[in-house]
Amino acid sequence: MTSLIRQPRFMALQELKQQEQAISLAQRFDEDPARFSRFCFAFGEHMRVDLSRQHWSSEVQALLCELARDMKLESAIAALFGDNLFNHTEGRAALHTALRMPEGASAILDGENVVPQVHAEQARLRAFCERVHTGEWRGFGDQPITDVVNIGIGGSDLGPAMVTEALAPYQGLALRAHFVSNMDGAQLGSVLADLDPTTTLFVISSKTFTTDETMTNARAARAWLLSACGCEAHIARHFVAVSTNTEAVTAFGIDEANMFRFWDWVGGRFSLWSAIGLPIALAVGFERFQQLLAGAHAMDEHLRTTPFEHNIPVQLALLSIWNINVLGLQSEGVFPYSQQLKRFPAFLQQLNMESNGKGVTNAGSPVDHASGPVVWGEVGTNGQHAFFQLLHQGSVVVPAEFIGFARSAYPYPEHQRKLLANMLAQAQAMAFGKSREQVEAELAVEGHSAEAIAHLAPYKVMPGNRPSTVILCDELTPYNLGALIAMYEHKTFVQGVLWNINSFDQWGVELGKKLAARLITDLSSDEVTTTHDGATNGLLAQIKAWR
Numbered sequence: 001m002t003s004l005i006r007q008p009r010f011m012a013l014q015e016l017k018q019q020e021q022a023i024s025l026a027q028r029f030d031e032d033p034a035r036f037s038r039f040c041f042a043f044g045e046h047m048r049v050d051l052s053r054q055h056w057s058s059e060v061q062a063l064l065c066e067l068a069r070d071m072k073l074e075s076a077i078a079a080l081f082g083d084n085l086f087n088h089t090e091g092r093a094a095l096h097t098a099l100r101m102p103e104g105a106s107a108i109l110d111g112e113n114v115v116p117q118v119h120a121e122q123a124r125l126r127a128f129c130e131r132v133h134t135g136e137w138r139g140f141g142d143q144p145i146t147d148v149v150n151i152g153i154g155g156s157d158l159g160p161a162m163v164t165e166a167l168a169p170y171q172g173l174a175l176r177a178h179f180v181s182n183m184d185g186a187q188l189g190s191v192l193a194d195l196d197p198t199t200t201l202f203v204i205s206s207k208t209f210t211t212d213e214t215m216t217n218a219r220a221a222r223a224w225l226l227s228a229c230g231c232e233a234h235i236a237r238h239f240v241a242v243s244t245n246t247e248a249v250t251a252f253g254i255d256e257a258n259m260f261r262f263w264d265w266v267g268g269r270f271s272l273w274s275a276i277g278l279p280i281a282l283a284v285g286f287e288r289f290q291q292l293l294a295g296a297h298a299m300d301e302h303l304r305t306t307p308f309e310h311n312i313p314v315q316l317a318l319l320s321i322w323n324i325n326v327l328g329l330q331s332e333g334v335f336p337y338s339q340q341l342k343r344f345p346a347f348l349q350q351l352n353m354e355s356n357g358k359g360v361t362n363a364g365s366p367v368d369h370a371s372g373p374v375v376w377g378e379v380g381t382n383g384q385h386a387f388f389q390l391l392h393q394g395s396v397v398v399p400a401e402f403i404g405f406a407r408s409a410y411p412y413p414e415h416q417r418k419l420l421a422n423m424l425a426q427a428q429a430m431a432f433g434k435s436r437e438q439v440e441a442e443l444a445v446e447g448h449s450a451e452a453i454a455h456l457a458p459y460k461v462m463p464g465n466r467p468s469t470v471i472l473c474d475e476l477t478p479y480n481l482g483a484l485i486a487m488y489e490h491k492t493f494v495q496g497v498l499w500n501i502n503s504f505d506q507w508g509v510e511l512g513k514k515l516a517a518r519l520i521t522d523l524s525s526d527e528v529t530t531t532h533d534g535a536t537n538g539l540l541a542q543i544k545a546w547r
């Protein structure tokens with residue numbers, strides 16, 4: 001496949017760059033009263049994605065769609081729903097879309113429909129949730145479970161943790177969910193400090209069941225439980241596993257009957273839809289989990305069947321190609337105006353940066369253009385009082401994505417009004433800013449002297465003309481959240497297709513794991529270590545002196 005930047009349509013886009021940059025966002029709206037309706041996309045009744053405050057035009061948009069066709073996006077999308085999407089560097093398929101297909105649907109892998117397996121496992125999850133919720137599943141003190149602790153990291157933590165927090169208003173089941181991921185024992189310690197072992201259930205979530213953080217936390221949790229119950233036989237009532245590795249699960253001491261499966265064709269960062277979503281189902285109920293799957297499936301169908309010109313994940317991805325590869329904007333800020341989505345930026349970081357932070361093409365050659373952006377963010381309005389200064393007046397232009405909800409599940413209408421007003425205001429300020437004339441006029445009204453006005457005005461000018469997107473939903477329901485997450489999954493996938501990289505591997509994380517294993521051994525003794533580079537030897541010596 002010819003590289004993105006050598007595609008004729010990409011070159012045509014580059015030729016448009018100067019012309020497009022010369023038109024301000026304010027001008028675009030002045031000249032085209034229909035701009036909002038042309039660039040605001042609808043996903044069913046519940047979601048609108050407003051791309052009108054981006055530095056692009058219908059001409060750019062049309063070229064980007066043609067570029068996507070040239071780069072065979074249509075067949076790549078078809079492959080995402082069938083037999084053909086091969087994660088060639090890990091030797092496995094990528095078929096997470098099958099996890100949210102309804103019963104009776106078909107996703108063929110190696111000649112076999114995997115959807116029945118998916119639903120069989122869902123039936124096991126549902127039955128297990130029911131046993132926990134009804135109190136039939138009991139701990140060693142014959143008490144019902146009150147607390148669930150998910151132990152996992154990366155995709156085995158971020159998705160379930162983010163969704164569980166996002167759907168907090170749906171948690172009416174008297175079951176508290178906790179998440180432990182970090183190698184820092186402070187996290188496990190602080191979670192366990194508040195728990196009663198007799199009523200605590202641990203879900204050990206790990207696709208490989210070898211990840212050091214997870215296994216270290218799982219062993220410590222096991223020891224904590226054992227010291228309370230005093231008998232190995234009781235472990236079965238307090239530990240279940242979610243994994244693809246039956247052998248390692250049983251070797252850890254978890255009964256196969258208490259293991260929930262998923263498959264190697266589900267990548268970690270795409271796994272919350274599988275049994276990895278067990279903590280979600282335990283916290284909010286299996287029906288809500290199904291609504292989450294239904295929302296994601298609806299977005300899958302939208303991706304699969306909608307022409308590129310109206311296809312939301314495709315538009316988001318193409319816009320990012322325009323911003324990153326043509327305009328040179330290599331950072332994306334994500335700002336949910338929803339405290340419930342506090343963990344959403346962290347989730348998106350893994351989704352996008354682990355998928356597209358790549359420097360080698362599918363053909364094994366170096367990528368000759370920018371690929372995955374730096375994704376970062378924080379909930380609004382908190383970010384406004386921290387780093388939004390840079391968004392408005394800094395020398396780096398960061399395209400922002402604002403996510404908001406018209407209704408809140410919490411009984412504070414004044415808060416919600418002000419929250420939404422702030423979100424809209426930030427997008428407005430970024431796009432349209434405040435001119436020198438406006439600033440001077442304001443300062444004059446405030447009674448400042450001519451000298452003071454001349455001094456202050458330059459600092460108060462807001463350049464504006466900074467791009468942003470607004471994603472607006474009616475409410476943060478399980479269905480809408482499923483659609484929102486799937487939308488970002490597909491944006492990530494489409495970007496990877498255009499960059500011709502494998503979005504489904506993550507070899508870049510391996511070296512650090514191997515080096516850490518060696519350093520763990522070095523830190524196990526007090527002897528002076530001289531086998532590393534000078535800096536590492538020096539720091540090891542300091543740690544040994546201080547600990």
Ligand code: F6P
Pocket residue numbers: 153154155156205206207208209210211214268269354506509
């Ligand atoms: O180290 C990266 C990674 O492999 C992620 O891709 C994955 O989500 C995470 O570790 C956890 O892996 P596992 O579920 O196998 O413990």
